[in-house]
Amino acid sequence: MxxxxxxxxxxVPDPVRHSLKERMIDRSLVRSMFSTRSELDGFRSExxxxxxxxxxxxxxxxxxxxxxxxxxxxxxxGNLAWEPAARIYALIRKRRPDRCVETGVxxxxxxxxxxxxxxxxxxxxxxxxxxxEYSDAPVGDFSDTKRGAIVPAGRQPGWLVPDxxxxxxxxxLGKSQEELxxxxxxxxxRFLHARQRALLREHVHGDFVSF
Ligand SMILES: C[S@@+](CC[C@H](N)C(=O)[O-])C[C@H]1O[C@@H](n2cnc3c(N)ncnc32)[C@H](O)[C@@H]1O
Numbered sequence: 001m002x003x004x005x006x007x008x009x010x011x012v013p014d015p016v017r018h019s020l021k022e023r024m025i026d027r028s029l030v031r032s033m034f035s036t037r038s039e040l041d042g043f044r045s046e047x048x049x050x051x052x053x054x055x056x057x058x059x060x061x062x063x064x065x066x067x068x069x070x071x072x073x074x075x076x077x078g079n080l081a082w083e084p085a086a087r088i089y090a091l092i093r094k095r096r097p098d099r100c101v102e103t104g105v106x107x108x109x110x111x112x113x114x115x116x117x118x119x120x121x122x123x124x125x126x127x128x129x130x131x132x133e134y135s136d137a138p139v140g141d142f143s144d145t146k147r148g149a150i151v152p153a154g155r156q157p158g159w160l161v162p163d164x165x166x167x168x169x170x171x172x173l174g175k176s177q178e179e180l181x182x183x184x185x186x187x188x189x190r191f192l193h194a195r196q197r198a199l200l201r202e203h204v205h206g207d208f209v210s211f
Pocket of ligand 1: 077078079080103104105106107108109110111129130131132133142143146149174175176177
């Protein structure tokens with residue numbers, strides 16, 4: 001680590017550093033995507049109701065799943081953190097995409113967030129791709145970088161997506177490497193939530209916004 005960064009890290013408590021970092025991200029987001037700070041905050045406040053439901057599900061999950069997966073990782077909800085989730089919500093409200101594509105559904109936090117934003121826009125559909133690992137599964141065919149994000153045995157990926165948001169949703173089960181190109185048909189408006197940038201470069205051509 002750079003010596004200045006290390007000094008700052010040592011001097012500033014973690015919660016303060018976290019909140020400074022979040023404020024910097026918000027500032028840059030407002031500059032590049034929103035008209036004003038209050039526009040971002042307005043969208044974000046719409047998201048609070050869903051956040052309460054998701055936090056409650058997360059709490060229950062943590063109580064129930066305390067073991068490790070067959071591959072030896074602590075079982076986790078695997079969810080997108082709340083701050084980026086709120087930003088994705090606000091971005092979709094602002095950009096009003098016709099099509100969203102996400103890779104990695106698991107229990108369905110990001111899926112619920114995207115679908116709520118589309119519903120409030122009264123426009124757009126979400127195509128999701130997931131290759132799930134279940135809580136009772138034997139060692140599977142996953143990359144070494146996959147950690148302990150699991151779907152409880154007997155449930156479907158995206159099980160926590162509220163019923164009233166499912167009308168705008170298509171779910172494909174399979175590996176992104178095989179499913180992504182079909183989900184991103186060329187020449188359509190698209191807005192993409194994915195961490196797999198190499199995959200995107202390889203399988204998808206065209207303009208998109210990614211996270
Ligand atoms: C971190 S979780 C996603 C969390 C989700 N976005 C949320 O906010 O709740 C990653 C998911 O991607 C799945 N996955 C792993 N490898 C995959 C692949 N090659 N293609 C598609 N999904 C994959 C995992 O099994 C897991 O369900």
